[in-house]
Amino acid sequence: MKNIVEVKNLSVEFKVRDGSFKAVDDICFNINNNATLALVGESGSGKSVTAMSIMQLLPFPQASYSRDSSIKFNDREVINASKKELLSLRGNIISMIFQEPMTSLNPYHKVGLQITESVLLHSNATKKEAKDEAINLLNLVEIDDVERRFNSYPHELSGGQRQRIMIAMALVNKPKLLIADEPTTALDVTIQAQILDLMSKLKTEMGMSILFITHDLGLVKEFSDQVCVMQNGKIVESGDTCDVFLNPKHAYTQKLLNAEPQPKSNFNNETDPLIEIKDLNVFYDLPNINFFKKNNFHAVKDVSLKIFKNTTIGLVGESGSGKSTLGKAIANLTPFEGKIYLNKEDISKNSKEIKKQIQIVFQDPYGSLSPRMTIGEIVGEGLGVHFNLTKEETQFRIDKVLSEVGIELNAKNKYPHEFSGGQRQRIAIARSLIMNPNFMILDEPTSALDRSIQIQVINLLKDIQEEYKLTYLFISHDLKVIRSMSDYIFVMKDGRIVESGPSNNVFEYPKEKYTKKLLSAALRYASN
Secondary structure (H helix, E strand, C coil), rough: CHHHHHHEEEEEEEEEEEEEEEEEEEEEEEEEECCCCECCCCCCCHHHHHHHHCCCCCCCCEEEEEECCCEEEEEEEEECCCCCHHHHHHHCCEEEEEHHHHHHHHCCHHHHHHHHHHHHCCCCCHHHHHHHHHHHHHHHHCCCHHHHHCCCHHHHHHHHHHHHHHHHCCCCCCEEEEECCCCCCCHHHHHHHHHHHHHHHHHHHCCEEEEECCCCCCHHHHHHHHHEEEECCCCEEEHHHHHHCCCCCCCCHHHHCCCCCCCCCCCCCCCCCEEEEEEEEEEEEEECCCCCCCCEEEEEEEEEEEEECCCCCEECCCCCCCHHHHHHHCCCCCCCCCEEEEECEEEHHHCCCHHEEEEEEEHHHHCCCHHHHHHHHHHCCCCCHHCCCCCCHHHHHHHHHHHHHCHHHHHHHHHHHHHCHHHHHHHHHHHHHHCCCCEEEECCCCCCCCHHHHHHHHHHHHHHHHCCCCCEEEECCCCCHHHHHHEEEEEEEEEEEEEEEEEEHHHCCCCCHHHHHHHHHHHHCCCC
C-alpha cells in the first residue's frame, strides 16, 4: 500500500532560556492511504509537535529541525518548502482538527459564516455557492437543526456540536490527510463515540487518511489501523494496533495499557447529611424573541437530594444535562429557586463562613489560575479574606498544603505556565484545601489529563478526603473515573436526576435506558 506521509529521522529542538530542548528525537513512521495511524503518549511526549511539523506550523526560529529530518507528503518534501507550496497543502490537502474547538472558533462570528469563509478562501465559489456548500458540510457532519445552527455563535453550541463544526471546516476541500489532535478529550462518552464513528464514516466515504493523536489507548483500539507509542520525544513501540494491544513489548506501552482507574472498594456509608437540596430549579435568561415575552432556559428541574458527610457523590450526564449548573447553585454562584442547606444552614444567607466551607476545583486549571500571580500567592489568596493570620502563619499554611498535594516548596515563586497540567490541577486543589472546607465541588478535574496523571490526582483526592474528612461532589463524563471515586451516583438528563443509588448498584444494575446508554458508550472504549 502506498504511503501518503513518510516521516524519516525527524528531530525537533526548541530554544529555551537555559539552552535548547529536544521535543522530538529521531522518529520515523509512515501513514498509508485511506488508513488511520494513532500517535499515543502522555503530555510532553512530542505528539502535537510531530503533527505541527507535518503542517509546518511550529514557531521558527525558536523551533528547528536536524539536518537529517524529512517529512514527505505524496513524495513532496514539506520541510523548508516555500510559502506558496505550504499554502497549497494547508487546508486544501492537509487539514487539522484541534483539541479545544471553543478556542479555535472565532467567538465574534456565527459558525455558518466561518465555514463559508473557509469555502471562499480555498475555492472560486460565489457567496451563495459557498453558503450552500457550508450547509452541505453541516449535514455531512450530522449537525441537527442545520438552519438554526448555521446562524449560531460558538458559545451557543455544545462541545460535541462545536467539534462537528471544526470537522466540517476541516473537510471543506476534501483533504487527503486529516490530523485530529485530541479531538474528543473533553467530550462526553456518547458524543465521543458519535465523533469517532463520524470520522470513520467520512474516512471511508472520502478516501482520506487520518493521523489521530491521543493519550487514551482505549480510543486507539477501536479507531486506528496502526499505532506509534511516543515517550520523551521517541517512538518506543509501533505496529498494527491489534498486535500492540495483544502483545505490548515496551514497558511504557504496558504502563499506558494498565493505567486504568480501579473501581472503589472501600465505600463510605454515612447517613448524616452535610448538603440537603429541596426542589431546586435554575433558569437562564435567553435573548427575547419579542419585547413583551421574556424567554428563559430551564437548566435544573426540581432536584432534591442529600449528600452525606465524608462521602463522594458522582454526578454524571452528557453536556447540557445540568451537572455544572447544579454544582454552581450549591456553591451559590448562580441564582436558583428552592432550598439548599449546608449543615442545616440555608446557603442563600451567603455568609462568609458558608463561602469558606464550600470550595470548587474547576476543569481547566490553566484558565482558573491567574497567570499574573505566583503559585504561593494563588494558594494563599483566600487566607487574607477568611483568616486573620500573621505573615509567618500564612507562609506555614501555604508550605504545608503545597507539600500535601506534592508540589515542591521551591516552586512556590513560579507562575502557572511553568507547570504541567497535572501539577496545575494539584495547585488548584491546594488553593481550595487551604481554606479547610467541609465540602468540595470537583467539576471535571481530571478530564484534560493523561490517564497516568489522572490516577495520581484521583489517589491524591482520596488521601486528602481521608485526612481532612471531606465530602466531595465529583462531576465528570468519564465513568471509569467516577466509579473509582464515588460512593453514590446521581445521573442527570435534561436538568433532572433520572437515576441514583450506591455506586456499585448503578454500575452493575442500571435501571434507566439513559444510564445504560452512558455505560455502553464508556465500556466500548475500555482499553483492556
